[in-house]
Amino acid sequence: MAKPRKEPLFFNRELSWLEFNRRVLEEAMDPTVPLLERVKFLSISSSNLDEFFMVRVGGLQQLLDEGKTRFDPSGLSTVRQLSIIRRRTHQMVADQYGCLLHELEVLLAEAEIRRLHVQNLRPQQREYVEQLFEGDIYPVLAPIAIESSATFPLLRGLALNLAVRLKPAQDSPRKQRYAVVAVPRQFARLIPVPATEGFQYVLIEDVIGAFVEKLFPGEPVAEWVPFRITRNADMSVREDQANDLLAQMREVLQARRHSACVRLEVSDTATYLMLKFLKGALQVREESVSRVPGPIDLSAYAALPRMVAYEELKDQPWSPQPSPQVTPNDSMFDVIARKDVLLVHPYESFEPVVRLINQAADDPDVLAIKQILYRTSENSPIVAALARAAGKGKHVTAVVELKARFDEARNIEWAKELELAGVQVIYGLKWLKTHAKVCIIVRREPGDVRRYCHFGTGNYNEITATLYSDIGLMTCNEDFGVDATAFFNSITGYSQPIAYRKLEAAPLGLRAKLLDLIESEIQRRKQGQKALIMAKINSLVDPQIIQTLYKASQAGVKIQLNVRGICSLRPGVRGLSENISVVSIVDRFLEHARVLYFHHGGESLVFISSADWMPRNLDRRVELLVPVEDRDHQQRLIAMLNLCFEDTAKVRTLMPDGGYVRAPSSGQGKPVRFQEAMYRLGREAAQRAQTDRYTVFEPQRPASAAS
Amino acid sequence: MRKQTPTSQPPGTTPAARTLAVIDIGASAMRLRIAEIGADGEVRALESLQHAVHLGKDTFTTGRIQTETVEECVKILKGFRRIMTEYGVTQPDQIRAVATSAVREAENRESVLDRLYMSTQINVEAIEGTEENRLTYIAIQDALRGEKRLKKGKAIIVDIGGGSTELLLLEEGCVTFAHSFRLGALRIRETLETYRAPTDRVRAVLDQHIRRVVDQLRHTVPVKQVEAMVAVSGDAQFAASLLSPSWASDRLVSLELKGFCELADKLATVPVDDLVRQYRIPYQEAETLGPALLVCEQLARVFAAKSILVPKASLRDGLIQEMVAGSTWTEEFAVQAIYSAVTLGKKYSFDRRHAEHVAELSAQMFRALLAEHKLDPRYELLLRIAALLHEIGNYVSDRSHHKHSMYLILNSDLFGLRRKDIALIALTARYHRRATPQPYHEEYQALDRDSRIAVAKLAAILRVADALERSHLPEQRAVSFAREKNQFVATVHDVQDLTLERLALKEKGNMFEEVFGVPVLLRAARAAKSESAHG
Secondary structure, three states: OOOOOOOOOEOOHHHHHHHHHHHHHHHHHOOOOOHHHHHHHHHHHHHHHHHHHHHHHHHHHHHHHOOOOOEOOOOOEHHHHHHHHHHHHHHHHHHHHHHHHHHHHHHHHHOOEEEOOHHHOOHHHHHHHHHHHHHHHHHHOOOEEEOOHHHOOOOOOOOOEEEEEEOOOOOOOOOOEEEEEEOOOOOOOEEEEOOOOOEEEEEHHHHHHHOHHHHOOOOOEEEEEEEEEEEOOOOOOOOOOOOOHHHHHHHHHHHHOOOOEEEEEEEOOOOHHHHHHHHHHHOOOHHHEEEEOOOOOHHHHHHHHHHOOOHHHOOOOOOOEOOOOOOOOOOHHHHHHHOOEEEEEOOEOOHHHHHHHHHHHHOOOEEEEEEEEOOOOOOOHHHHHHHHHHHOOOEEEEEEOOOOOOOHHHHHHHHHHHHHOOOEEEOOEOOEEEOOEEEEEEEEEOOEEEEEEEEEOOOOOOOHHHOEEEEEEEEOOHHHHHHHHHHHHHHOOOOOOOOOOOOEEEOOOHHHHHHHHHHHHHHHHHOOOOOEEEEEEOOEOOHHHHHHHHHHHHHOOEEEEEEOOOEOEOOOOOOOOOOEEEEEEOOOOEEOOEEEEEOHHHOOEEEEEOOOEOHHHHHOEEEEEEEEOOHHHHHHHHHHHHHHHHOOOOEEEEOOOOOEEEOOOOOOOOOOOHHHHHHHHHHHHHHHHHHHHHHOOOOOOOHHHOO | OOOOOOOOOOOOOOOOOEEEEEEEEOOOEEEEEEEEEOOOOOEEEEEEEEEEOOHHHHHHHHOOOOHHHHHHHHHHHHHHHHHHHHOOOOOHHHEEEEEOHHHHOOOOHHHHHHHHHHHHOOOEEEOOHHHHHHHHHHHOHHHHOOOHHHOOOEEEEEEEOOOOEEEEEEEOOEEEEEEEEOOOHHHHHHHHHHHOOOHHHHHHHHHHHHHHHHHHHHHHOOOOOOOEEEEOOHHHHHHHHHHOOOOOOOOOEEEEHHHHHHHHHHHHHOOHHHHHHHHOOOHHHHHHHHHHHHHHHHHHHHOOOOEEEEOOOOHHHHHHHHHHHOOOOOHHHHHHHHHHHHHHHHHOOOOHHHHHHHHHHHHHHHHHOHHHHOOOOHHHHHHHHHHHHOOHHHHOOOOOHHHHHHHHHHOOOOOOOOHHHHHHHHHHHHOOOOOOOOOOOHHHHOOOHHHHHHHHHHHHHHHHHHHHOOOOOOOOOOEEEEEEOOEEEEEEEOOOOOHHHHHHHHHOOOHHHHHHOOOEEEEEEOOOOOOOOOO
16 A cells, blocks of 8 residues: 655645745735735735744754754755755745836836835935934944954844945045944834825935945945845753743843844845955855845835825725624623633634733632733733732733743743732743643632633734634633643643643643544544544644544545645645645635534534644644534534635645645636635624614613622 | 631622632642532532652652652642632631651651741641541542442452552441551552562562562451452542543442453553653652552452442542531541441440440530530540440459550550540540549640640540449430539439439549539439429
8 A cells, every 4th residue: 555655745844834925925916906915915925034034944054054964754855955945935035026026016106106216306305305314314323334354243133234335535545345334223114205196205225325425424435235134043042951041031032143144135236346245244155145126125015004095905994893792891701601702803803802801800809810921912901901910919820931932022021020010920831832822710709719711722912813813712611610720730830730621732632632533533434434624724744643634534534624834734645645635825814723623423523722733833832722612613613614615715725746726716706705704704793793782672770780 | 715717708799618728748749629618518629739749759768758859849839829829728727738658657757847837837737547547438428429339248448549558448338447558559669669670570579569468468457358349549540541431520430350450460561651651641640550550459359359449539538528527527437436436345345335325425415515615526526435435444354444444445446536536535534433634644644735634624524424324224314414503414304313323423523523613413304394403
């Protein structure tokens, strides 16, 4: 049966990720997408790529530098992976700029939104810009002259700079020299200029460049070019040596500022001399240099849609709807006590979660609040509520994951704030990232103590909850309360992990549970039963899970996967995976919810989870798998999983060769668009609930009369 | 003195359930259970925490607990304390913390307990083996209720811990034998490690070692064969969950001996690391799993038990039940303790009828005098037992039989009672006649002050009760007790004459008056209209 196969069993994860970013870029290229949304997708594809270079390319490069070359599950060596990545990213960057310069900027100009060069400004615009430079920008510029490569300044990763080549003054004996000017970060990159019609802007580096000679009186400027570097950020705390995680974390942040340069982006206007200088001073290899034909760092364009009013060039807003299960202004404790609440964000509002924690902070009967915080918003109302609760004498415990990548600095800040407010703050577990999302509220009620739990697939962040698709489950079911507190006690170190009634947690039992669930479908199929697995996850990389899915496919289990990002599983290969289909949706909202369905002989097992199917999630993170038991909730999630596969607008199907293709347009009728359908369903339900409330007369009684 | 304070409640709310916490410091783990007791006495577990500790490793190999281990315990207890605080469990009367064999046997036990108290304000009590017996028995009551197999015939209940094994023999539902053996799964594991047996010999050494202890144990237990064996340990529960996956926690699961033995044999050879990986159990549990199951297996074999019954119960359940009962013993325990006293009495050919009459009268007086003696209701049981046994010394000789009674009691085991309780019973029996407590009475002086006072009070009551039973009547007389202004009156109903009793009372001296400050007056109440009093 297992005859040697030419094609490897797995797709390489880096290349699969690049495929994902290509799908994002395709949204920018899609003429059916509103113009300013296309700009937004372009900027996302750019910032995605930045992170990819920092973490993935950085990591691979470091392996190579340490001489540790190894083969990935698809059989590619580190060297080979890097060279393919370089080739593909060069192409991707070319496509990004092609898209910007030849499509988007042309269309934007048609809509009277124009990027201008300083030399092309009309006189009063030029005067405006010059005043801006003289008054605001010039005073904060700190040019650094480079005498030798040893004196090259420490540059911040991903920050924009100008490299300036200076000719010696006419009568000076000195050689030509170079200088670096960091573009100050406190100014917006896109600077609007007064315009008679439409919206016109200049880029800050252009403004600085135009007046750069004012910084070097007496030395003529031969050329100036914008550039930036990307540093390896794939480094973490050596936790075996970390006595004080907070201090060590700060050191890592420090170290990241010095780490190796994995990419140099420089304007393609740079001369040979300038390039030679930068490469030498930054010790960058030729293959790490990216010459770009337009503005560096397209993520800056994320600001453009916010700066202009052109609503016709943007998506119709799909604002979060109130959940029909949650009555406005009601106590969340009453709502949850009536029935478990399932929230599907961002179609349904995150407000009930914030309300729950706020009410918990102010409720005199709440004894304790325990919460895991991974990433959260600035000025988070949840963090404020936790601090307030501690101030009121409640026992508040917050597990703050300092190791949430790129949020470390912010996390350190508010972790300290919480501590000062009297919250017991725990910085996650040694070796493991705490990625599970759970909040427990212990409340003394007449007769007994009750625990209200919220389990989520996304972070406690009310801002991203309007942009990411996530699931939240609120319950006061006893079993979940017992499990959640036991889970919490194991993270806080008060107890060893003990067996759970309902939940499964990584790194202990989650992987085994998933394998069991898949195996169980295999056994049922072998006994002639119907067998079906549906899953919606962000990444699928774990070789053991993939192998078991292959085994299931071979046994005849039908498997439908909706994997937004990386997928190492090769679907649709005869004899290997012909019963597996994989789709990916890239649309307005970031697909983020992890929802699993197992047919289980018709019993329907449905789970939500914080974990992706990657070794790091299953083995090196603290994650949760939460069963959804309410039949109505199950039906909602199953309908959602099915709906993904009916999408004909935004879905791409993964091919056996690793490419993604769009669904062929049926030609007849309106195509199905998953996110739009979800939004419509959410709105209809909210409207129905609203009318229902109007038809039931509920007398308002003074508060004192309420029981 | 002691006020019964209900848990403080904000006014206007329904009285909440009582929340309490029990902590069990065992040989290899510390465990906390926070539970809520409903108005109907229903127990609901809120939190269960556990943490591995090296107490057993320390005590069983070096005899004392190392400083690092103590500090580790302090850290864990502090964590427990925090979780308890979250549930409002902060008052000493909401918390009971006990330590078993590993702490009990440590040379530095007292300083360890002091250190724990100083840094956590949790008063940990090192309990005796006999108390473990009692707690085990109480713990399984819920699970055993309605279990017919145990109402008839013989059964043994075994709780195999890390450092000790509690064994109870149940005959027709009564505890007829109880003992705590120094046989523990961790002890065995440690012994094994000191042998440094080669891996392939481990199993043989293990078997040999266990067989030897089990053999010794068999000679102590006064039966050869039992119908069933109840196994009360985490290890047995683990085995049960494997053998009977659909086991509902509130039910007792019955395991076939054959299947159990096969599983025990299989697991005993699996390396500890593999057990941890395969079954996802904590390391400290994996370490003792093999030895514990093998002990279980051997016990079941030597007593020819047909099945092994496993309840989901532990020492912590027993502790909680006792806290629910508050300052009294649980009823189930009181019945068994009295039963064991009667068994002891029979052994020394006591006059059962007389003993039981005196016991009943003593108990009545104890209740009538609550306001005077201010003793915990628990002392009623001790008084009852002292009354049951006060004359067993007659078996030795009727001269100074009260002293013989004391020695016999002091050297006996009474089910579930601490040495301290037994000493109290023995001294109460001793002072039922002749000399009142004197400073030169060695055993009396060995007691702490509270106990000395308790003995005096109980003995004073016992003397009166014994006097009332002077005639050794076939039927117990109806007596009612009442405190009147300057005297304590015992009204004996339906009698003509109390001369004999008065004489007896006089013979026993005026200990009652010395202790309670008022004399006892015997009053005969004749049938029907009775009001007159004798002078």
